[in-house]
Amino acid sequence: MRGAFPPCQIEEKMKFVDQVRIEVKAGDGGRGCVSFRREKFIPKGGPDGGDGGKGGDVYFVVDSALSTLLDYRYMHHYKAKNGMPGLGKTMHGKNGESLELRVPPGTLVYDDETDELLTDLTEPGERILFLAGGQGGRGNARFATSTNRAPRHAQPGIEGEAKSLRLELKLLADVGLVGLPNAGKSTLISSVSKAKPKVADYPFTTLVPNLGVVPYGGYKTMVMADIPGLIEGASEGHGLGTRFLRHVERTDLFLHLVDLTCMQEGDPFENFQMLNNELTNYDDSLSQKPQMVVLTKMDVPEAKELAQEMTMHFESLGYPVFQISAVTGEGLKELVHAVGEELDRRREEQVPAPLDSEDSSD
Numbered sequence: 535m536r537g538a539f540p541p542c543q544i545e546e547k548m549k550f551v552d553q554v555r556i557e558v559k560a561g562d563g564g565r566g567c568v569s570f571r572r573e574k575f576i577p578k579g580g581p582d583g584g585d586g587g588k589g590g591d592v593y594f595v596v597d598s599a600l601s602t603l604l605d606y607r608y609m610h611h612y613k614a615k616n617g618m619p620g621l622g623k624t625m626h627g628k629n630g631e632s633l634e635l636r637v638p639p640g641t642l643v644y645d646d647e648t649d650e651l652l653t654d655l656t657e658p659g660e661r662i663l664f665l666a667g668g669q670g671g672r673g674n675a676r677f678a679t680s681t682n683r684a685p686r687h688a689q690p691g692i693e694g695e696a697k698s699l700r701l702e703l704k705l706l707a708d709v710g711l712v713g714l715p716n717a718g719k720s721t722l723i724s725s726v727s728k729a730k731p732k733v734a735d736y737p738f739t740t741l742v743p744n745l746g747v748v749p750y751g752g753y754k755t756m757v758m759a760d761i762p763g764l765i766e767g768a769s770e771g772h773g774l775g776t777r778f779l780r781h782v783e784r785t786d787l788f789l790h791l792v793d794l795t796c797m798q799e800g801d802p803f804e805n806f807q808m809l810n811n812e813l814t815n816y817d818d819s820l821s822q823k824p825q826m827v828v829l830t831k832m833d834v835p836e837a838k839e840l841a842q843e844m845t846m847h848f849e850s851l852g853y854p855v856f857q858i859s860a861v862t863g864e865g866l867k868e869l870v871h872a873v874g875e876e877l878d879r880r881r882e883e884q885v886p887a888p889l890d891s892e893d894s895s896d
Contacts, residue, residue, distance in 0.1 A: 552703040552781075554606040555646055561589025561630035563668035563691025564617035566676070570684065571623075581685055582624050583674040589667030589694040590614030590630035598658035600638035601745060603703055614665075617691055620673040630667055640706040640784065646698040656706060668692035702780070705743055707759035708877055710782040712813070713791035714805055718830035720744065721860040722791065723760045726870055743781050750874035759785060779816045786880055787824045789873070794829055794837035794844060802844060824876065826854045828869065833859040 564586025571579020592614050615630035641655045643664075653662060671689030678685055711719040727746025744760040761782055782788070790809070792802050806827070813820040827848045831837045845855045854872065858865035 551602050551604045551607050554603045554701050555610065556606055556699050556701065557611045557696070558592055558635070558665060558699055559613045559696035560592050560633075560665040560667040560694030561614040561616045562693050563587070563589050563670040564619045564627040564630075565690050566671035566673035566688030567620035567622060567625075567627075568674045568686055568688045569622035580683065581674040581678050582622055583688055584620035584622070584625040584627065585673050585676070586620045586670030586689075586691045587617030587627035587629040588670050589617045589691065590632040591663055591667045592665035592695075593632060593634045594641075594643065594653070594655055594660075594662050594664050595634050595636045596639050596641070596655045596658050596660040597636040598639055600636060601705075602638065603641070603701055605636075606701065614667055614694065616694075617667070617670045620670070620688070624673065624675050627670055629670075632667070634661075635664075637701065638703060640704045642702045642704065644700040644702065646700040652697075652699075665695040665697065668694040704784055705745060705759050705781040706757065707745060707781075707785050708756040708787075709748075709758045709873055710785035710788050711758065711760045711791060712782065712788050712809060714793065714796070714809065716796070717791040717793045718860055719760045719791055722789075722828070722830070722858070722866075723758055725860040725863070726866055727758060748870060750870050751878075754874065754878075756874060756877055779813075782813070782820065783817060785823065786877060787826065787873070789828050789869075790825050791828045791830050792844070793831060794840045795831050795834050802840075803847060806848075824880075826856065826869075826873065826876075829855065829857045831859060831861075832857050832864050833862045 566586050567583035569581065569583040571582050573579060592612070612633060612635060614633035617630045618627035620627045637655055639656055639658055643652045643655065644650065645652055653664070655662070669692045671691045674685045674688045677687065711723060713719055723744060723746045727748045743762060746758045746760070748756050748758050750756060759781060761779075790806060792806055794802055796802075810821065810825075829837070829841050829844060832841060841857050845857065848855045856865055856869045856872065858869055860866065
């Protein structure tokens with residue numbers, strides 16, 4: 535069919551889901567019981583109806599083993615168990631089983647009706663109570679008084695809370711790779727990490743973001759995100775549009791890859807400025823993030839010829855510049871080392887300074 539994605543690309547798109555809508559409801563409380571003692575020689579015993587059980591709660595749990603919202607793509611309704619009704623002999627109904635919804639780090643939970651951000655789930659292992667189950671109704675034993683010794687009514691259980699939600703995933707990464715399609719982002723991340731994104735010589739090879747864990751400094755690691763190729767007008771929805779732009783919001787710095795072998799697609803510096811404009815148009819705060827310029831495909835002679843001139847041009851504007859070839863490995867160690875040092879410096883700046891002894895004694 536004309537215009538359809540190849541089967542391999544359809545499969546790749548299906549693996550990564552970063553936005554879903556779901557209906558979530560906590561369990562209802564169980565109904566209280568109306569019961570009276572019936573024992574030998576006590577034909578008219580007092581009320582002994584027990585209370586209903588509490589409905590199950592709904593929790594969100596951040597699972598670092600997850601990197602997509604795929605589990606919620608085909609099932610949209612989630613409900614915790616209801617509490618059981620109360621029983622005779624003042625027996626309490628069983629509480630409903632709680633429901634845990636496991637999501638990847640970086641998941642934002644919105645109220646789908648009001649568009650209000652309800653919670654931002656970033657810490658692996660975090661477990662938050664999101665919706666409370668309804669309280670169980672009281673049985674008739676609770677209503678016995680000196681003037682009403684045989685109450686014949688009990689309370690119904692309270693309904694559990696319910697919400698229509700929109701879950702959005704913004705990947706948590708230290709470094710974001712940006713650049714035009716075919717700039718070499720997938721090749722770079724596959725060369726410095728164990729990530730295995732699809733690599734080919736046609737535009738929009740990468741249809742989903744890829745994450746790779748990159749070792750540096752002997753024992754430290756950084757998370758690198760390969761963001762699908764951006765084009766002019768991406769902030770307005772062109773190309774892959776704004777769908778993946780939100781994944782660069784949480785990165786600490788950008789590696790802006792510039793391919794010097796594609797002169798037919800325009801001046802490399804003008805393309806560089808165009809993509810930066812797209813980032814700024816999407817979110818002005820992105821323009822404040824530090825950038826390193828990476829000139830790619832240094833194994834190609836025509837790129838090597840232009841590299842020195844472009845390096846001087848970018849450096850005159852204050853950008854650190856690296857020349858690499860992900861195919862031959864040229865410049866990769868120097869790039870990873872420099873990125874690691876920059877991340878360490880930024881992390882140290884973000885750590886609060888310890889209080890002075892004089893301040894702590896006040």
